[in-house]
Amino acid sequence: MQNSWMFLGIESLIVAVLLLGWYFGARRLNFNIHHLVVYTVILAHALVVFFWMIPTAQEISNWVFSNPIGNLRLVLHFGIGMVADILSIALAVLFIFRRDMPLSILRRARPVMITTLTLWVIAYGLGVVNLLLRYL
Numbered sequence: 001m002q003n004s005w006m007f008l009g010i011e012s013l014i015v016a017v018l019l020l021g022w023y024f025g026a027r028r029l030n031f032n033i034h035h036l037v038v039y040t041v042i043l044a045h046a047l048v049v050f051f052w053m054i055p056t057a058q059e060i061s062n063w064v065f066s067n068p069i070g071n072l073r074l075v076l077h078f079g080i081g082m083v084a085d086i087l088s089i090a091l092a093v094l095f096i097f098r099r100d101m102p103l104s105i106l107r108r109a110r111p112v113m114i115t116t117l118t119l120w121v122i123a124y125g126l127g128v129v130n131l132l133l134r135y136l
């Protein structure tokens with residue numbers, strides 16, 4: 001329970017840094033800021049997901065999937081969160097190989113980046129709502 005609030009704080013900080021990275025990095029085509037933010041955020045988030053969210057998901061999965069409609073918010077959180085995580089890692093790998101982001105790649109990557117950021121924020125929102133409804 002106390003851990004949940006601590007991880008909520010960490011995830012909130014991650015989303016804030018991500019949005020700042022989008023505003024100051026992506027929107028202004030400053031790829032140094034953008035890539036630095038993406039790598040930092042993905043690393044910090046991966047630690048939370050691997051050491052907290054996945055073990056917790058395993059613990060509660062029997063209960064969650066015994067009533068998937070009743071627990072739809074959690075099911076959506078797992079699903080959307082997983083897609084956002086996979087897309088973000090794929091993009092981070094792309095940024096490692098194409099640091100300069102030529103226009104031809106940027107054009108194709110842009111919709112994927114926007115989708116990833118949107119799914120990330122939705123997963124975050126669902127996480128917050130789940131936590132608040134559970135404990136408040």
Ligand code: HEM
Binds near residue numbers: 057
């Ligand atoms: C972009 C991806 C994700 C974001 C932004 C995110 C964010 C959050 C937030 C803000 C919370 C509430 C704080 C907390 O309880 O610690 C949370 C809880 C949780 N997340 Fe995620 N999450 C993501 C991906 C995932 C994935 C991929 C899984 C598992 C497959 C997962 C499983 C969980 C679980 C089990 C909880 C606790 C649920 C509860 O006890 O109510 N999350 N997440």
